[in-house]
Amino acid sequence: MKLVLRLTIFFFSLTLTAQPNYEQDSVKIRRIFDKALLEGKSYQWLHHLSKKIGHRLSGSEGEKKAVAWGKGALEKLGLDKVWLQPVTVPHWIRGAKEEAHIETKVSKIEVPILALGGSIATPENGIRAEVIEVQSLEEVEELGEKVKGKIVFYNRPMPAEKIETFKAYGATVGLRYSGARVAGKYGAVGAIVRSMNLSIDNHPHTGVMSYGDNPKSQQIPTAAISTNGAETLSELLKYKEASVQFFFKMNCKTLPDAQSYNVIGELKGTEFPDEIIVVGGHLDSWDVGDGSHDDGAGVVQSMEVLRLFKELKIQPKRTIRVVLFANEENGLGGGKEYAKVALEKKEKHIVALESDAGGFTPRGFGFTCNDANYKQVLNWSHLFKPYNLHIFARGGGGADIGPLKKDDNVLLGLRPDSQRYFDYHHTEIDTFDKVNKRELELGAASMAAIIYLFDTYGIK
Amino acid sequence: MKLVLRLTIFFFSLTLTAQPNYEQDSVKIRRIFDKALLEGKSYQWLHHLSKKIGHRLSGSEGEKKAVAWGKGALEKLGLDKVWLQPVTVPHWIRGAKEEAHIETKVSKIEVPILALGGSIATPENGIRAEVIEVQSLEEVEELGEKVKGKIVFYNRPMPAEKIETFKAYGATVGLRYSGARVAGKYGAVGAIVRSMNLSIDNHPHTGVMSYGDNPKSQQIPTAAISTNGAETLSELLKYKEASVQFFFKMNCKTLPDAQSYNVIGELKGTEFPDEIIVVGGHLDSWDVGDGSHDDGAGVVQSMEVLRLFKELKIQPKRTIRVVLFANEENGLGGGKEYAKVALEKKEKHIVALESDAGGFTPRGFGFTCNDANYKQVLNWSHLFKPYNLHIFARGGGGADIGPLKKDDNVLLGLRPDSQRYFDYHHTEIDTFDKVNKRELELGAASMAAIIYLFDTYGIK
Numbered sequence: 023m024k025l026v027l028r029l030t031i032f033f034f035s036l037t038l039t040a041q042p043n044y045e046q047d048s049v050k051i052r053r054i055f056d057k058a059l060l061e062g063k064s065y066q067w068l069h070h071l072s073k074k075i076g077h078r079l080s081g082s083e084g085e086k087k088a089v090a091w092g093k094g095a096l097e098k099l100g101l102d103k104v105w106l107q108p109v110t111v112p113h114w115i116r117g118a119k120e121e122a123h124i125e126t127k128v129s130k131i132e133v134p135i136l137a138l139g140g141s142i143a144t145p146e147n148g149i150r151a152e153v154i155e156v157q158s159l160e161e162v163e164e165l166g167e168k169v170k171g172k173i174v175f176y177n178r179p180m181p182a183e184k185i186e187t188f189k190a191y192g193a194t195v196g197l198r199y200s201g202a203r204v205a206g207k208y209g210a211v212g213a214i215v216r217s218m219n220l221s222i223d224n225h226p227h228t229g230v231m232s233y234g235d236n237p238k239s240q241q242i243p244t245a246a247i248s249t250n251g252a253e254t255l256s257e258l259l260k261y262k263e264a265s266v267q268f269f270f271k272m273n274c275k276t277l278p279d280a281q282s283y284n285v286i287g288e289l290k291g292t293e294f295p296d297e298i299i300v301v302g303g304h305l306d307s308w309d310v311g312d313g314s315h316d317d318g319a320g321v322v323q324s325m326e327v328l329r330l331f332k333e334l335k336i337q338p339k340r341t342i343r344v345v346l347f348a349n350e351e352n353g354l355g356g357g358k359e360y361a362k363v364a365l366e367k368k369e370k371h372i373v374a375l376e377s378d379a380g381g382f383t384p385r386g387f388g389f390t391c392n393d394a395n396y397k398q399v400l401n402w403s404h405l406f407k408p409y410n411l412h413i414f415a416r417g418g419g420g421a422d423i424g425p426l427k428k429d430d431n432v433l434l435g436l437r438p439d440s441q442r443y444f445d446y447h448h449t450e451i452d453t454f455d456k457v458n459k460r461e462l463e464l465g466a467a468s469m470a471a472i473i474y475l476f477d478t479y480g481i482k
Numbered sequence: 483m484k485l486v487l488r489l490t491i492f493f494f495s496l497t498l499t500a501q502p503n504y505e506q507d508s509v510k511i512r513r514i515f516d517k518a519l520l521e522g523k524s525y526q527w528l529h530h531l532s533k534k535i536g537h538r539l540s541g542s543e544g545e546k547k548a549v550a551w552g553k554g555a556l557e558k559l560g561l562d563k564v565w566l567q568p569v570t571v572p573h574w575i576r577g578a579k580e581e582a583h584i585e586t587k588v589s590k591i592e593v594p595i596l597a598l599g600g601s602i603a604t605p606e607n608g609i610r611a612e613v614i615e616v617q618s619l620e621e622v623e624e625l626g627e628k629v630k631g632k633i634v635f636y637n638r639p640m641p642a643e644k645i646e647t648f649k650a651y652g653a654t655v656g657l658r659y660s661g662a663r664v665a666g667k668y669g670a671v672g673a674i675v676r677s678m679n680l681s682i683d684n685h686p687h688t689g690v691m692s693y694g695d696n697p698k699s700q701q702i703p704t705a706a707i708s709t710n711g712a713e714t715l716s717e718l719l720k721y722k723e724a725s726v727q728f729f730f731k732m733n734c735k736t737l738p739d740a741q742s743y744n745v746i747g748e749l750k751g752t753e754f755p756d757e758i759i760v761v762g763g764h765l766d767s768w769d770v771g772d773g774s775h776d777d778g779a780g781v782v783q784s785m786e787v788l789r790l791f792k793e794l795k796i797q798p799k800r801t802i803r804v805v806l807f808a809n810e811e812n813g814l815g816g817g818k819e820y821a822k823v824a825l826e827k828k829e830k831h832i833v834a835l836e837s838d839a840g841g842f843t844p845r846g847f848g849f850t851c852n853d854a855n856y857k858q859v860l861n862w863s864h865l866f867k868p869y870n871l872h873i874f875a876r877g878g879g880g881a882d883i884g885p886l887k888k889d890d891n892v893l894l895g896l897r898p899d900s901q902r903y904f905d906y907h908h909t910e911i912d913t914f915d916k917v918n919k920r921e922l923e924l925g926a927a928s929m930a931a932i933i934y935l936f937d938t939y940g941i942k
Contacts, residue, residue, distance in 0.1 A: 055643065055645070056643045059642045059643050060642055060643055182519045182520055182920070183515070183516045183519050183520055185515070185868065185869050185870060185924070186870070187920075220920060221919065383843075383899050383901050385870065408645065409645050410645060410646070410845065410872075410873070412870075412872035412873075413870070413872075439843050439899060441843050441918055441920045441921050441924070442918050442921075445918070458901055458902050458905070459681065460642070460647075460680060460901045461901045461902070464645070464901070
């Protein structure tokens with residue numbers, strides 16, 4: 023009996039330490055990819071979310087429909103639990119379509135603009151003023167009172183020489199976020215920002231902005247102008263005798279906060295149910311296009327992870343939770359609320375994975391974690407080579423999961439190919455036809471594969 | 483004097499052995515990428531080739547225009563030499579648009595088809611016959627005389643579980659190439675092939691076929707049907723009482739061979755002018771769409787390699803030659819002629835790089851070479867990581883450069899992301915708007931970078 027007991031303890035401890043069995047893992051991962059590519063559901067879900075519901079900014083009717091649809095779709099998967107977590111969200115509306123044109127001595131050239139999210143409207147008859155072109159917030163600070171009565175035009179192109187477009191975005195998006203705040207401090211009457219776009223085209227890109235602590239008197243209307251429009255405006259400004267003025271008219275406003283929800287579903291862990299692994303994307307989108315890449319793709323890929331586990335009868339050891347976050351675009355209310363409730367309930371989140379960089383071919387992951395966990399994921403990287411995932415970088419995660427960060431857990435973000443993302447981001451052309459079925463499915467399978475590994479081995 | 487002589491010999495031998503200076507290489511490669519992304523010309527060239535010239539099948543007017551344009555564009559670069567190399571090419575024409583429909587007892591469903599390149603026409607009134615659905619050439623061999631008088635319908639989908647779509651293509655394209663030959667041997671009256679496409683859509687994909695040694699009496703008309711059409715036909719064939727027949731009418735024919743040209747330009751090497759490095763793509767395309775991905779992209783990327791060398795004042799040690807090959811699609815006349823002339827002139831081709839897999843984000847290269855040269859390129863792979871090129875695989879090259887293969891030289895092919903390629907390949911939707919400027923430019927820069935390394939270090 024003693025020997026049997028010893029052997030039992032021996033084998034039990036083997037289970038606990040979870041020695042890597044990469045051969046078995048590679049078979050499981052191959053099954054995950056086969057299922058996603060041959061019988062995937064992500065693309066069908068995205069078709070519904072994009073084409074039947076469409077865009078879904080916080081507070082909008084589309085958002086309400088998306089929440090109901092997400093809950094219903096998760097319920098059909100036969101998860102252990104599906105629920106809605108209430109979140110209070112801002113409710114900004116665009117109102118009637120914007121108007122804008124460049125006026126010179128001899129002509130009037132219409133240009134496409136989109137109000138930035140959070141902007142106030144112009145007066146009813148619009149604003150017409152001289153334009154002062156700048157490249158940075160610092161330049162406005164230096165100009166100071168010289169911008170008074172003028173429209174400040176931030177015209178710094180995204181740096182095309184950066185290989186990863188998110189870095190090019192990071193280098194310029196501050197102009198969109200803070201341009202009106204800084205220009206407003208010095209008495210400018212409006213702020214126009216070159217769209218965050220590496221292409222030269224006619225699609226303005228909206229996105230969130232902030233007045234910071236500016237008093238009402240220093241809050242000025244602000245919009246993104248298409249890159250083509252920006253090039254034209256900049257060109258005309260070179261000719262003094264053209265006497266260029268810019269006119270724009272916007273009808274946006276902020277309504278009282280609205281009620282929304284994080285949509286959550288989970289598979290309960292069989293061995294370590296208190297260790298929670300989150301996979302998610304954000305259900306809200308901007309109010310143009312249909313938000314297929316941002317972030318319909320991340321939503322359906324996250325749902326697909328749990329569906330693949332169910333379909334392949336992978337019983338997770340740990341609790342795996344899909345979260346469709348509310349209000350990422352203009353407030354991050356969903357991510358903050360989720361983390362707040364997790365803290366209140368003393369839930370232990372060991373891993374959180376977000377997909378919010380488009381539904382393109384997956385290239386790898388970015389990790390925010392300690393050295394030991396990073397070393398562990400590097401040990402897994404060979405399992406992803408057959409699927410052409412090569413990037414296992416430090417840094418990354420996602421806006422929604424950011425508030426879950428702790429010293430000893432792992433946040434990670436899917437890294438799809440980034441070249442096309444900012445062609446569509448926050449525009450009327452972020453639509454379903456821009457998503458390739460296989461690319462979307464490969465992303466979902468990659469996410470399921472790494473979640474499978476975290477579930478199998480836990481974290482360090 | 484002796485010491486000076488010795489030192490001279492010492493430094494000279496240092497130059498000859500070309501010790502790796504990866505620091506310098508990485509600076510050069512960064513400059514190549516900067517130039518391609520900030521002041522690239524490939525996209526502008528592709529715009530002209532695709533939008534002003536359009537498709538350019540061997541023997542067509544488009545092909546003639548493309549040859550003249552290619553020569554003119556290379557001449558403007560100030561290369562050391564630009565010339566045309568005569569190539570005799572087949573001249574197959576599609577004639578009036580095809581017609582096809584599925585007939586059942588109760589309905590007539592029109593379906594999109596495209597004659598395969600090289601096919602004969604149907605009789606003037608078309609062909610109407612019963613359909614026999616198969617998955618393979620072997621199945622037809624087994625059926626034998628049972629296919630007599632029928633239309634053989636090859637309906638094997640490309641295997642979606644393969645991660646690289648070229649492998650999925652390789653697994654099924656034999657049906658397109660040989661389907662009519664095999665069915666014709668047993669008296670079938672026509673062969674319809676499911677399009678080589680991983681999407682389910684309405685775009686038939688043409689491509690080359692061959693009757694092999696079949697006598698005229700066993701040559702039957704053959705076409706590709708869209709994947710949607712194939713699904714519909716297959717579904718209807720399940721119901722015996724539907725009495726399905728297929729009708730198709732095609733007007734294609736083969737005219738006498740035509741005169742075409744490889745378009746060639748070169749930069750003469752300063753140290754080893756007799757060692758030739760080739761970079762190329764093929765100038766011809768199918769006669770639908772505008773051949774932007776296949777292979778307009780490869781053409782302009784190859785031209786861009788030489789332009790980047792000129793612009794960056796990189797004096798090559800070895801002779802670098804750009805070749806815009808004729809007639810890749812239906813005959814490979816250009817590639818064969820180029821290799822034949824090279825052999826006659828005893829030219830020493832040490833390296834040949836082809837881009838013919840679409841203008842998508844570059845993922846790496848595939849190499850056909852000996853172990854020593856493969857080891858050398860692996861030693862360079864770290865230089866490409868900052869640009870997210872990770873694939874340095876064995877195997878690969880390109881159809882046009884294939885005839886240049888020797889035991890001691892290196893053939894390589896650019897490996898772009900392959901997920902979207904077969905959505906467009908050989909269809910009316912292989913058009914300019916499907917190419918992303920940055921992706922195209924990144925490919926051109928990657929090609930220039932590896933050509934720079936081969937020029938700097940030679941081969942083993």
